[in-house]
Amino acid sequence: MAFILEVLIVDAGDDTIKVGHCFYGTTEAEVEGYYREHMASCEYFKSAVDEGRVIEEMEEVPEEELPQPGDDEE
Secondary structure, three states, X not given: OEEEEEEEEEOOOOOOEEEEEEEEEOOHHXXXXXXXXXXXXXXXXXXXXXXXXXXXXXXXXXXXHOOXXXXXXX
């Protein structure tokens, strides 16, 4: 199995969602590591997390459902 963490950011100005992030991994720990790395490098994301303006949903999926390079090419 694998994991996808979807994080939606609620805009502080008008309480709408304009940006979302998805983090992928084969374990929850891997996904959470990518989340922390992104938070450390993106001030917009960090401030939204610190202010509680995120909606997070972790989903367990079959590994085959993780996106691969070229998935959008047909």
